[in-house]
Amino acid sequence: RDAFEGLRLMDALIGVKRGVPGAVLPELKQRRVPKKNIDTAVLEVEEPEGSVRSDVSTTNPVPTPPFLGTRVIKGIPLKDYASWLDEGALFKGQWGLKQARTGDGPTYEELVETEGRPHLRGWLDHLQSNNLLEAAVVYGYFPCVSKGEDVILLHEDGSERTRFTFPRQRRGRRLCLADFFRPEESGERDVIGLQVVTVGSRIGEATAELFAANSYRDYLELHGLSVQLAEALAEYWHARVRSELGFAGEDPADVEDMFALKYRGARFSLGYGACPDLEDRAKIADLLRPERIGVHLSEEFQLHPEQSTDAIVIHHPEAKYFNAR
Known part of the structure; x- marks a missing residue:
C-alpha cells in the first residue's frame, strides 16, 4: 500500500x-x-476529435498583472510557507500513518499527536538548524490568447512568443485548458502565470546520505517531507499570485478548504490529466530560465533537484482539475 x-x-x-x-x-x-x-x-459514445469549444465563460474580467516578464525570489523563510504544508498528505500519503485494520491500537488522530507532529517538528528543526532548505521561486506573467486547443503567449507587441497545445475532452463538457483564456477573435488579451519553485538540492543530498547509510525509515520520512515542502512552497506562491492579480480576497478562511482547492483558479502541473505533455516543460524553462534558482531540466524532461515543481497558473474562476482523456 x-x-x-x-x-x-x-x-x-x-x-x-x-x-x-x-x-x-x-x-x-x-x-x-x-x-x-x-x-x-x-455506454457513452465518445465524440470525435475536433475543436468544438466547451461552455466555459468568456466574459469573466481579465485581471491586470503587476508586471509582464519574470522575477526571481530567493531565500524564502520556512515560516512563510510552512503553514501551507498539508499534514494529511504528509502523514497519510508519505509517512503511512494509519489506524490498525483490526481496530485495535491508537486511532489515526492519536498517531498524529504521538508520532506525526513530533516527528514533523523534529525534522523541521533539523532542516533549519542544518541550513538544508534553499527555497526559491522564479515566476512570471505573459499576455496570451487562445485559438482552438492552443494557448498562444505573446510578446508585448502582439507577435507570437510560443504556444502550448492541450488535449480536449471527447465527452462531457469537452474541456480544454485553452478554453480558460480569451479567444483570439475576441480582440482581447488575457494573462497566463507560470512558476517554478524549489526547496533546493541540499535536502535531496541529505536524503541520499540517509539511504546510503541504510537508514531507510529516516530516508522515507525526510524524502516524503521534502516532497510536501516543495508542494507547500508552490501553494504559497500560488496564493501570492492570486494576491498580485487582485482576487486573494476570494480565498476561503479555512486552510483545509485551501487544500481542497476551494479558491479561484487553479495551478496545473505538467504531466497530469489536463496537460499531460512533459515536453512542454522545455517551453516553460525557456520562458522562466529556472537555472537562475538552481533548477535544471533533464533530457527526460524531469526537474532537478527533485524537490521542485513547475506550474501553469490560470486565473479563470471555472478553472478546476479535470482529465482530458
Missing part, C-alpha cells in the same frame, strides 16, 4: 534470513478482482 509497508516486510524478511527468534513473514494476501457488469446499451 505504501513504502512503509514495504519497509515492514523487508524488516521481517531480514529477520527470517538471520534466524531471529519469532520472525515470520506475513501471510500472502488474496487478490480479489471485482466483477463488473457492463450494460453495453448505455
Whole structure:
C-alpha cells in the first residue's frame, strides 16, 4: 500500500534470513478482482476529435498583472510557507500513518499527536538548524490568447512568443485548458502565470546520505517531507499570485478548504490529466530560465533537484482539475 509497508516486510524478511527468534513473514494476501457488469446499451459514445469549444465563460474580467516578464525570489523563510504544508498528505500519503485494520491500537488522530507532529517538528528543526532548505521561486506573467486547443503567449507587441497545445475532452463538457483564456477573435488579451519553485538540492543530498547509510525509515520520512515542502512552497506562491492579480480576497478562511482547492483558479502541473505533455516543460524553462534558482531540466524532461515543481497558473474562476482523456 505504501513504502512503509514495504519497509515492514523487508524488516521481517531480514529477520527470517538471520534466524531471529519469532520472525515470520506475513501471510500472502488474496487478490480479489471485482466483477463488473457492463450494460453495453448505455455506454457513452465518445465524440470525435475536433475543436468544438466547451461552455466555459468568456466574459469573466481579465485581471491586470503587476508586471509582464519574470522575477526571481530567493531565500524564502520556512515560516512563510510552512503553514501551507498539508499534514494529511504528509502523514497519510508519505509517512503511512494509519489506524490498525483490526481496530485495535491508537486511532489515526492519536498517531498524529504521538508520532506525526513530533516527528514533523523534529525534522523541521533539523532542516533549519542544518541550513538544508534553499527555497526559491522564479515566476512570471505573459499576455496570451487562445485559438482552438492552443494557448498562444505573446510578446508585448502582439507577435507570437510560443504556444502550448492541450488535449480536449471527447465527452462531457469537452474541456480544454485553452478554453480558460480569451479567444483570439475576441480582440482581447488575457494573462497566463507560470512558476517554478524549489526547496533546493541540499535536502535531496541529505536524503541520499540517509539511504546510503541504510537508514531507510529516516530516508522515507525526510524524502516524503521534502516532497510536501516543495508542494507547500508552490501553494504559497500560488496564493501570492492570486494576491498580485487582485482576487486573494476570494480565498476561503479555512486552510483545509485551501487544500481542497476551494479558491479561484487553479495551478496545473505538467504531466497530469489536463496537460499531460512533459515536453512542454522545455517551453516553460525557456520562458522562466529556472537555472537562475538552481533548477535544471533533464533530457527526460524531469526537474532537478527533485524537490521542485513547475506550474501553469490560470486565473479563470471555472478553472478546476479535470482529465482530458
